[in-house]
Amino acid sequence: MSSWRSRSRQSNSSRISEEQINDLVSKLQMILPETRIRNNDRVSSARVLQETCNYIKSLHREVDDLSERLAELLETTDMTSSQAAIIRSLLM
Amino acid sequence: MENPLSEARPHSQTIIEERGKRIKLAAEVGLARSSSGRLWSRALRRRLYRKPPQREYIVKNPTPPLKKEVPLVAEVVAGVAEEKEEIEDKVRALQRLVPGGEEMEVDRLFEETADYIEALREQVGVMRALACILDGMESRDGDKL
Numbered sequence: 001m002s003s004w005r006s007r008s009r010q011s012n013s014s015r016i017s018e019e020q021i022n023d024l025v026s027k028l029q030m031i032l033p034e035t036r037i038r039n040n041d042r043v044s045s046a047r048v049l050q051e052t053c054n055y056i057k058s059l060h061r062e063v064d065d066l067s068e069r070l071a072e073l074l075e076t077t078d079m080t081s082s083q084a085a086i087i088r089s090l091l092m
Numbered sequence: 093m094e095n096p097l098s099e100a101r102p103h104s105q106t107i108i109e110e111r112g113k114r115i116k117l118a119a120e121v122g123l124a125r126s127s128s129g130r131l132w133s134r135a136l137r138r139r140l141y142r143k144p145p146q147r148e149y150i151v152k153n154p155t156p157p158l159k160k161e162v163p164l165v166a167e168v169v170a171g172v173a174e175e176k177e178e179i180e181d182k183v184r185a186l187q188r189l190v191p192g193g194e195e196m197e198v199d200r201l202f203e204e205t206a207d208y209i210e211a212l213r214e215q216v217g218v219m220r221a222l223a224c225i226l227d228g229m230e231s232r233d234g235d236k237l
Binding site (some may be wrong): 018020021022028031045046049052055057058060066067068073074075077078079083087088 | 110119183198213215219222226
């Protein structure tokens with residue numbers, strides 16, 4: 001196993017070992033919501049990475065959808081200027 | 093839930109679309125501001141506050157794509173090269189999704205990813221709460237907040 005150790009030391013800093021990848025991926029798995037991958041299942045690193053990408057994409061989509069929805073709601077809602085100021089401050 | 097006005101007057105639909113884009117931009121600014129110490133938030137801020145160039149439109153991320161020949165993960169066992177490549181492909185995909193990810197080393201990338209996901213979740217939570225508030229205001233006439 002010493003061969004990959006020396007290789008990773010002499011290579012540029014972006015190369016890391018399989019062991020490190022697995023370790024990091026298991027940490028990543030912990031932040032995924034349980035509906036994505038059940039935490040007691042042993043899943044491959046590739047699967048965790050895929051689910052992480054999917055999760056980020058779905059969060060981006062949610063922001064898009066909510067932005068649209070908020071725009072529509074603002075169209076139809078009557079509010080005072082103080083209410084608008086509160087909402088603006090919550091967003092920013 | 094369709095706005096009946098949008099069918100009668102298409103112009104107001106454009107207004108709503110434009111407003112939606114501004115709201116999304118505000119959400120991204122809020123997101124960038126929520127974590128000041130993080131690489132992803134700095135990269136996001138650079139992207140948001142960057143002045144557009146005079147002549148060209150930036151369509152793609154200007155950083156050059158990573159060369160396929162440089163492996164990100166050192167090979168340990170011969171014969172699992174395909175699996176390694178699959179993981180590398182997915183790490184690259186993740187780098188494209190996290191702001192500034194393409195400039196990060198892999199271990200930093202994963203840390204930043206966790207923080208970025210947390211911040212996105214919070215942002216979504218705030219927007220959902222706002223939508224609930226506005227929904228409530230719509231159905232109750234004249235009630236003060």
